Amino acid sequence: MAVTHLDNARMAGVSRTSIKVPWVSFIKYALLLLLAFMFVLPLLWMVSSALKIDDQVYRVPPIWFPVPAHPENFYNAWNRYNFSLFAFNSVVRYAIPSTILVTLSSAIVAYGFSRLHWVGRNLLFGLCLATIMIPAQVTLVPLFITFKQLGWLNSYQPLVIPGMFGSPWFIFLLRQFFMTIPQELSDAARIDGASELGILTRVIMPLSVPSLIAVALFQFLATWNDYLGPLVYINNQQLFPLALGIGLLRRALSETGTTGLVYPYLMAVSALVTVPILFLYFFAQRRFIEGITTTGMKG
Amino acid sequence: MASLTKSIRNSFTESTTQRRTTLLGLLFVSPWLIGFLVFTLYPLLSSMYYSLTRYDLIRPPVFIGLDNYIELFTDDPSFETVMRNTLFYVGLSAPLGVITAFLMANLLNSKVVGRSWFRAIFFFPSIIPAIVTAAVWQFLLNIQFGAINGYLQQIGAQTIPFLSNPSWTKPSLIMIHVWAQGGAVVVFLAALQDVPRSLYEAATVDGANAWQRFKSITVPMCTPAILLNLVTSFIAGFQNFTLPNQLFPDGGPSLSAEMYTTYLYRNAFTYLRMGKASALAWLLFLIIIFFTVLFFRTSRNWVHYGGD
Numbered sequence: 001m002a003v004t005h006l007d008n009a010r011m012a013g014v015s016r017t018s019i020k021v022p023w024v025s026f027i028k029y030a031l032l033l034l035l036a037f038m039f040v041l042p043l044l045w046m047v048s049s050a051l052k053i054d055d056q057v058y059r060v061p062p063i064w065f066p067v068p069a070h071p072e073n074f075y076n077a078w079n080r081y082n083f084s085l086f087a088f089n090s091v092v093r094y095a096i097p098s099t100i101l102v103t104l105s106s107a108i109v110a111y112g113f114s115r116l117h118w119v120g121r122n123l124l125f126g127l128c129l130a131t132i133m134i135p136a137q138v139t140l141v142p143l144f145i146t147f148k149q150l151g152w153l154n155s156y157q158p159l160v161i162p163g164m165f166g167s168p169w170f171i172f173l174l175r176q177f178f179m180t181i182p183q184e185l186s187d188a189a190r191i192d193g194a195s196e197l198g199i200l201t202r203v204i205m206p207l208s209v210p211s212l213i214a215v216a217l218f219q220f221l222a223t224w225n226d227y228l229g230p231l232v233y234i235n236n237q238q239l240f241p242l243a244l245g246i247g248l249l250r251r252a253l254s255e256t257g258t259t260g261l262v263y264p265y266l267m268a269v270s271a272l273v274t275v276p277i278l279f280l281y282f283f284a285q286r287r288f289i290e291g292i293t294t295t296g297m298k299g
Numbered sequence: 300m301a302s303l304t305k306s307i308r309n310s311f312t313e314s315t316t317q318r319r320t321t322l323l324g325l326l327f328v329s330p331w332l333i334g335f336l337v338f339t340l341y342p343l344l345s346s347m348y349y350s351l352t353r354y355d356l357i358r359p360p361v362f363i364g365l366d367n368y369i370e371l372f373t374d375d376p377s378f379e380t381v382m383r384n385t386l387f388y389v390g391l392s393a394p395l396g397v398i399t400a401f402l403m404a405n406l407l408n409s410k411v412v413g414r415s416w417f418r419a420i421f422f423f424p425s426i427i428p429a430i431v432t433a434a435v436w437q438f439l440l441n442i443q444f445g446a447i448n449g450y451l452q453q454i455g456a457q458t459i460p461f462l463s464n465p466s467w468t469k470p471s472l473i474m475i476h477v478w479a480q481g482g483a484v485v486v487f488l489a490a491l492q493d494v495p496r497s498l499y500e501a502a503t504v505d506g507a508n509a510w511q512r513f514k515s516i517t518v519p520m521c522t523p524a525i526l527l528n529l530v531t532s533f534i535a536g537f538q539n540f541t542l543p544n545q546l547f548p549d550g551g552p553s554l555s556a557e558m559y560t561t562y563l564y565r566n567a568f569t570y571l572r573m574g575k576a577s578a579l580a581w582l583l584f585l586i587i588i589f590f591t592v593l594f595f596r597t598s599r600n601w602v603h604y605g606g607d
Contacts, residue, residue: 024509032406036420039478043424045446046435062449105330112327118320128331131339133591135538137560138580139342141567142349146342148356165334196323225428227541232568243430250434250545263438270431277426281419288422292482293489 043274050074050268057263070264074272077249077265083272085238086245093156094230094241095223102163102170102219103212109166110174111200115186125175132168136228144232158233159226163219170215173294177211178204214291217284221277242273343584350577360574367578377554377562385559388469389536392476397528400480404487405517418488422481429479433545436475437462462546465555472542472556483528490524491517522602530594534587540564559583 044064049057051069078084113125147158181204189199205212227243234240240248246269253262281288325332350367354360371378403421407414424432439445440461448458461471498516507515518525540560543551550557550565557565563583567576 028406028409028411032411032417035403035406036417039420039424041446042435042439042478045439046431049438058444060444060449061453062444062446109328109331112324116320116324116327118324119317120321121324124328124332127335128328131335133534133587134339134343135534135560135580135583135587137538137540137563138346138584139339140563141573141577141580142342142345143338144567145345145349145356145573162334162338164330165338166331168331171331196327221426225426225430227428227430227544228564243428246428246430246434247545266434267438270434274427274431277428278423281423281426285415285419288426289418289485292485 046267046271046274050077050264050271052264054261054264073261073264073268076261077268078272080265081245081248083242083245083269086240086242089156089239090224090241090243093239094159094226095220097156098160098163098223099216099219101160102167103216105164105166106170106215107174107205107208107212108200110171110178111196111204113171114175114178115181115183115199115204116196128168128171132172140232147233152233154234154236154239156234156239159223159229167219170218173215173291174208174211176294177208181207210287210290211294213284214287214294217280217287218291221280224273224277246270246273346577346580349574350581352574354573355571356573357571363574367575368582370575371578371582377557380554381557381559381562384469384555384557385537388472388539388558389533391469392473393529393532393536395473396477396480396532397483397525399477400483400528401487401521401525404484404491405513407484408488408491418484421484424479425481427479429541430545432475432479433542436471436478437546440471463552465551465553468547468551468556472539472546475542476536476539480532483532486524486528487521490521494520519603522598523604526594526598526602530591533590533594537583537587 048064048066050073051071052063052066052073053070056063056066109128113121113128143158147153150157152158185203185207186199189203194202225243226241227247230241230244231247234244237248246266249262249266249269252260253266349360351362351364352360353363353366407417407421411417440447442448442458442460442463443452445461447461451458459467461467494517498520499512502512502516538560539558543556543558543561544564547556547561550561559579560583563576563579566572566579
């Protein structure tokens with residue numbers, strides 16, 4: 001609350017200095033509207049194209065509001081392949097288990113890096129942060145070989161199991177938050193005989209719900225959007241997540257050319273896959289913004 | 300309360316307590332530690348080993364020394380093209396993305412009506428699936444009936460071969476990157492909120508105009524955030540996979556859009572050259588370390604941390 005007041009005061013301070021020159025704020029709004037227009041345009045194109053039939057797709061000049069619109073495309077595109085199954089795979093097989101595992105394990109590790117004082121803690125935490133720099137592609141080949149030997153190809157194990165071991169970004173984010181919780185709360189719980197795990201689950205985590213939600217949101221997004229991971233490990237169409245399903249529609253594009261509603265279907269499914277993210281963003285806008293500003297991680 | 304716990308702590312001998320807390324600490328971080336050993340350190344080292352072998356997943360790996368690396372630098376014209384493409388892409392997309400994000404954040408960092416709506420619009424493209432981004436832009440930039448070329452055709456102008464001309468493929472990828480840069484806007488907005496108002500007030504009293512205030516206060520105070528965004532964009536730029544993979548499945552016309560990671564993926568999973576792919580992976584690792592160190596070294600000359 002205090003922060004909000006401070007922000008308001010700051011903004012008021014800014015407006016006092018900038019409103020002195022009206023044309024400055026005119027240019028500012030003109031620029032903002034222009035930028036916003038350019039940023040929205042591709043998404044508008046996606047939705048409008050999803051509502052077209054072939055004849056409307058190839059019209060010059062382009063049509064932005066197709067009349068008549070063809071909302072049945074959404075239904076037909078979704079059932080062109082078994083997208084309900086792909087959505088099930090994305091959410092139940094991948095996003096949910098991965099999100100739960102990564103959030104819990106990162107919280108446990110973050111606790112060790114923030115609420116306990118021990119020799120070598122900072123050294124290991126430095127190492128943990130340094131691993132953020134290692135690109136996933138560097139470990140891709142040996143991990144693929146290992147998972148192949150384990151017989152884990154064509155399953156979600158290679159994508160979900162590593163989440164049991166925390167993720168450096170999330171450990172960092174949660175640690176930053178855990179550090180701000182007064183040590184006295186832990187001390188009081190210890191006197192009451194709580195174990196460290198008990199303190200984590202009954203004191204620290206209930207106080208850190210916003211950061212835990214931020215972590216869960218980021219992981220859910222990462223798995224929902226993941227393309228490279230499933231591309232490498234999953235070949236069986238019955239196991240495809242949404243991203244690979246969209247890949248199937250795209251392949252139709254190169255095989256059958258540009259007829260048969262290929263573009264409208266591709267846009268329709270793209271829009272349907274984007275809608276849950278839109279909801280997620282609007283319901284949890286603050287969590288997103290806070291998470292990004294704490295870590296500097298960009299979506 | 301604190302003194303009570305202190306006395307309880309003191310009742311243990313110093314070394315027992317220390318050993319106990321160290322064990323406890325290690326226990327809590329052990330998930331990460333095990334994950335680090337199994338999913339990072341081991342693959343990193345075995346990737347080093349595989350990079351010295353010829354390995355197609357079917358027959359056992361054959362040790363061939365540095366041949367994969369030597370091939371990349373002396374006997375693989377594609378690698379040179381890929382390196383040029385990647386450096387061109389990263390070298391332009393990272394600074395351009397950071398500059399536009401910084402300007403957008405500055406436009407938003409004042410009492411703007413609908414501020415959170417603008418922020419949402421700028422941020423949203425960065426969280427939609429890359430495969431959706433690829434599909435939408437492929438259509439948008441289509442030479443015949445994409446939105447842009449549709450209008451160009453109508454006015455009788457030349458259409459732009461965004462995706463089919465080698466000199467346009469990389470600029471198109473860069474344009475898409477700038478569109479999907481919203482996360483950086485959020486980071487910059489937070490940094491701008493932290494600039495003390497008193498600095499602006501003092502400068503205004505001294506007669507500094509808006510541009511001078513921007514140049515001498517806003518930019519220097521935001522240099523830590525600029526550094527952060529530059530480094531993360533650089534690293535992400537080298538790893539850009541989904542967009543080039545989707546828009547240019549074969550590497551684009553004249554291989555003009557083949558990027559480092561698409562080339563790595565192609566070697567590993569299309570040609571089944573795991574050894575060469577591992578050599579590429581290790582080089583990528585070294586390149587990223589090199590640039591990160593370079594950024595932080597040179598940052599001493601241009602990044603201002605609060606207090607000085």
